[in-house]
């Protein structure tokens with residue numbers, strides 16, 4: 001495996017990134033989006049996470065429009081994007097089946113489209129969105145290495161890769177993959193048991209955690225695990241400066257020793273403001289485990 005990356009590359013100076021998957025849900029004028037992006041920067045969240053497929057392949061263009069409203073915003077925001085998932089949708093009526101494509105030719109095409117749509121000279125971090133079982137790691141690595149060499153992307157990484165898939169692709173990279181962006185939250189702890197985070201720790205790579213609030217399921221009182229978590233969060237709130245369930249959930253995610261970067265997904269300004277406060281919460285060991293126990297519904301083995 002190539003040498004490990006810097007443990008805190010400039011793109012991950014703040015442990016949260018603003019996710020844009022749901023950005024076009026509900027009201028979403030360019031001005032609204034621009035306001036949210038500027039507020040993120042003011043609060044210290046200086047990187048956004050997007051993808052070619054988001055919003056039915058429409059979010060990257062909407063981000064480009066929103067960023068263009070503030071001269072200088074491009075310089076203040078690092079952009080992470082992903083590609084490789086192709087599903088039938090009204091923009092692509094010729095597709096009859098969903099497929100993945102992480103071939104060098106497709107990666108090049110996607111990155112060039114992302115640059116054009118967002119009005120950028122470079123993608124700061126580019127991720128292969130999902131493993132493509134039909135493309136060899138040599139082909140994918142050739143594409144990523146070439147994009148880095150050409151300066152079209154600064155860093156390369158992956159998303160939703162298993163530890164072995166990560167290791168295999170990483171072995172073909174000229175410079176190591178920067179991250180693996182995976183689903184990690186109190187209602188899905190797989191990365192801490194399936195080897196994903198162990199591999200990150202071994203190679204001093206910071207993972208990224210998508211859906212840190214379980215996509216909102218954490219607040220569903222009909223879900224027994226969420227109800228238990230709400231009760232435990234209430235009991236530990238005062239100790240952490242009246243922290244809310246969402247702040248404790250972010251702190252739990254970011255508290256893993258691999259120091260995951262939380263990719264937050266709210267569309268509400270006040271929730272972004274509340275989220276950043278979680279950065280200063282360091283959970284004590286017993287509280288981290290108390291949340292684990294509440295989520296699992298049983299004691300540690």
Ligand SMILES: NC(=O)c1ccc[n+]([C@@H]2O[C@H](COP(=O)([O-])OP(=O)(O)OC[C@H]3O[C@@H](n4cnc5c(N)ncnc54)[C@H](OP(=O)(O)O)[C@@H]3O)[C@@H](O)[C@H]2O)c1
Nearest residue numbers: 019020021159210211212213214215216263264265266267
């Ligand atoms: N790599 C991948 O395959 C992958 C997959 C999924 C997501 N992602 C990335 O991860 C980002 C975050 O994902 P996510 O949106 O699922 O993150 P999330 O932060 O877990 O969930 C956000 C959702 O929870 C709701 N929510 C937040 N606080 C709440 C509260 N206190 N009460 C009730 N609902 C609340 C939000 O609604 P409001 O907007 O109303 O606050 C929003 O619908 C995405 O934008 C994307 O960038 C990556």
